[in-house]
Amino acid sequence: MQTGQSVCVAIGILPVDSGTAAEAMDSPFFDGFDTRSVRVGELVFHMRLGGSGPPLLLLHGYPQSHVAWHAVAEDLAREFTLVVPDLPGYGDSVGPPLASDHRNHSKRFTAARLVELMASLGHHTFAVAAHDRGARVGFRMVMDEPERVLGFASLDTVPTLDIWDAADKAFALDAWHWPFLAQPAPFPERLIAAAPDVFLDQLLTRWEGSKDALDARAVAEYRRCFRNPRVLEAMSEDYRAGATVDVEHDQADRDAGRRVQCPVFVLRGERYTASPLDGIWRRWADDVQSLTLDCGHFIAEEQPADCARALLPFFLGLNWI
Amino acid sequence: MFGCQFELSDITTPSCQLRVRHGGSGPPLLLLHGYPQSHAMWHAIAPALSAHFHVICPDLRGYGQSEKPASTPDHAPHSKRAMAADMVALMQQLGYPSFAVVGHDRGARVAHRLILDHPHRVTRACVMDIAPTLHMFETTDQAFASSYYHWFFLIQPNGLPETLIGHDPDWYLTETLQRTCGAGFAFDEAALQDYQHAFANPDTIHACCEDYRAAASIDLEHDRASRAAGERVRCPLLVLWGDQGFVHRQYDVLAVWSQYADDVQGGSLHTGHYLAEEDPAGTLQALLAFLPKNP
Numbered sequence: 001m002q003t004g005q006s007v008c009v010a011i012g013i014l015p016v017d018s019g020t021a022a023e024a025m026d027s028p029f030f031d032g033f034d035t036r037s038v039r040v041g042e043l044v045f046h047m048r049l050g051g052s053g054p055p056l057l058l059l060h061g062y063p064q065s066h067v068a069w070h071a072v073a074e075d076l077a078r079e080f081t082l083v084v085p086d087l088p089g090y091g092d093s094v095g096p097p098l099a100s101d102h103r104n105h106s107k108r109f110t111a112a113r114l115v116e117l118m119a120s121l122g123h124h125t126f127a128v129a130a131h132d133r134g135a136r137v138g139f140r141m142v143m144d145e146p147e148r149v150l151g152f153a154s155l156d157t158v159p160t161l162d163i164w165d166a167a168d169k170a171f172a173l174d175a176w177h178w179p180f181l182a183q184p185a186p187f188p189e190r191l192i193a194a195a196p197d198v199f200l201d202q203l204l205t206r207w208e209g210s211k212d213a214l215d216a217r218a219v220a221e222y223r224r225c226f227r228n229p230r231v232l233e234a235m236s237e238d239y240r241a242g243a244t245v246d247v248e249h250d251q252a253d254r255d256a257g258r259r260v261q262c263p264v265f266v267l268r269g270e271r272y273t274a275s276p277l278d279g280i281w282r283r284w285a286d287d288v289q290s291l292t293l294d295c296g297h298f299i300a301e302e303q304p305a306d307c308a309r310a311l312l313p314f315f316l317g318l319n320w321i
Numbered sequence: 322m323f324g325c326q327f328e329l330s331d332i333t334t335p336s337c338q339l340r341v342r343h344g345g346s347g348p349p350l351l352l353l354h355g356y357p358q359s360h361a362m363w364h365a366i367a368p369a370l371s372a373h374f375h376v377i378c379p380d381l382r383g384y385g386q387s388e389k390p391a392s393t394p395d396h397a398p399h400s401k402r403a404m405a406a407d408m409v410a411l412m413q414q415l416g417y418p419s420f421a422v423v424g425h426d427r428g429a430r431v432a433h434r435l436i437l438d439h440p441h442r443v444t445r446a447c448v449m450d451i452a453p454t455l456h457m458f459e460t461t462d463q464a465f466a467s468s469y470y471h472w473f474f475l476i477q478p479n480g481l482p483e484t485l486i487g488h489d490p491d492w493y494l495t496e497t498l499q500r501t502c503g504a505g506f507a508f509d510e511a512a513l514q515d516y517q518h519a520f521a522n523p524d525t526i527h528a529c530c531e532d533y534r535a536a537a538s539i540d541l542e543h544d545r546a547s548r549a550a551g552e553r554v555r556c557p558l559l560v561l562w563g564d565q566g567f568v569h570r571q572y573d574v575l576a577v578w579s580q581y582a583d584d585v586q587g588g589s590l591h592t593g594h595y596l597a598e599e600d601p602a603g604t605l606q607a608l609l610a611f612l613p614k615n616p
Contacts, residue, residue: 198481
């Protein structure tokens with residue numbers, strides 16, 4: 001197999017010489033993919049690029065990085081040109097400065113920058129597969145820039161507004177990290193920094209569908225990133241936006257009756273998400289299909305073959321222009 | 322703190338050894354502190370109360386310098402029932418088969434359970450800045466989960482909160498106090514040192530987490546059983562809260578308590594969460610008007 005190479009491209013050209021990026025290059029994943037760092041405004045997206053065919057953007061979730069797609073990337077790359085970035089501030093991407101109203105970490109802000117990124121790579125329309133926090137960005141992109149996104153797969157995620165609307169004791173017990181991470185800076189990030197490995201491992205263990213379901217090399221990569229205080233800060237800010245400005249954006253869409261224009265494919269890991277998500281998505285979108293898989297929250301890592309087998313026909317069946 | 326009319330003792334009850342500050346003369350008045358504090362939180366009002374009452378301020382089990390009982394998977398040693406039983410034993414030992422009780426925060430939850438489990442022991446009660454545990458859990462929404470994130474964080478298993486808090490307990494403690502008190506308030510330095518001294522002990526941090534784990538499990542079982550059995554607060558209940566805090570914003574406080582108690586009165590002070598420290602004069606005035614003094 002071809003060895004992955006590091007390439008720096010405009011919008012901004014960045015040397016890939018930092019220790020973190022060098023470590024990331026040693027990653028056993030994404031064989032044959034390029035590694036790039038691309039500046040978009042004040043952000044720098046660290047990403048993998050590979051495959052051929054129509055463009056497909058893959059967005060990971062919390063508490064992870066683009067590596068979350070490692071087990072499906074090869075299958076998807078046979079049919080699609082993959083763009084697999086770390087979300088702003090996550091992994092080895094550089095996030096924006098904190099804003100007091102959390103607007104710089106709103107899903108709207110991130111979605112707009114990712115659209116710019118895709119355009120800079122020559123992809124003016126594309127499809128999106130996204131998990132967890134990434135799926136919140138994907139949803140916002142679909143709502144804000146409907147002409148860009150031809151199809152959207154949401155892995156184990158419903159819109160933020162629906163989460164908070166349904167928040168009750170069971171939610172707060174299960175998703176306790178939502179209110180915890182949304183506490184004012186620097187409280188949660190400083191607490192987590194006391195024992196990042198312990199914190200990360202407890203979340204991964206709780207959310208996976210079976211013991212040691214995740215590749216140990218991927219977990220090592222998540223740990224490396226999670227030990228970076230700037231990553232912890234960006235993650236908390238993502239949740240602070242998720243408790244405030246993101247909810248306002250979702251509510252404005254709901255109040256205005258705006259709907260998802262493209263086909264939506266909802267995957268659910270039933271060992272983590274007990275109830276079907278289709279009903280919630282049908283309140284936002286007309287064209288919804290769904291699939292339930294026997295796994296926990298990390299569908300693309302726990303059931304990569306089934307996940308890729310499901311995603312391929314959905315994305316191939318889109319109305320590619 | 323507290324002055325020379327108070328003595329500080331370790332009192333061994335059959336269930337637990339408690340650090341207790343007590344003094345004054347008159348009818349017995351039990352003051353129960355909350356999280357993340359100790360009996361020292363009563364320093365600003367206890368001396369004035371001691372002119373009218375024998376004021377008894379213990380550290381709850383696990384908190385302050387009281388004994389840290391071993392925890393169990395069902396959290397029973399940190400249930401409000403166990404803490405309430407400590408208080409009955411303590412007051413019995415001091416010669417008081419019945420008494421008035423004032424509780425703040427976790428101490429108010431202990432007071433609530435004490436009234437339900439031992440209705441003939443409690444003559445009058447005051448709860449400060451809480452709604453009943455059952456009500457708060459049953460009406461959980463985004464606002465509650467966000468403001469009371471610690472109810473869900475402190476109950477996480479495998480020692481996670483203990484590890485994170487224990488890394489820098491002084492910072493955590495100060496930050497927590499500052500985030501929940503009224504704007505511009507500064508805690509008494511000696512009281513703060515007492516809280517910090519307790520939190521320097523990992524066993525205290527664990528016991529406090531166990532208090533919250535109990536609240537989310539076994540305490541709720543007890544509360545549901547009490548509700549099913551028609552148990553209510555029958556004694557006069559004074560409910561006080563701070564108008565700069567979450568309880569004020571979230572709940573129709575007196576109406577909520579009226580679902581759990583027969584004889585409810587009260588109102589808000591212009592404070593954050595720590596009424597007795599932030600507005601000792603207002604707190605005293607409300608308590609002295611409510612509690613029957615010696616003729």
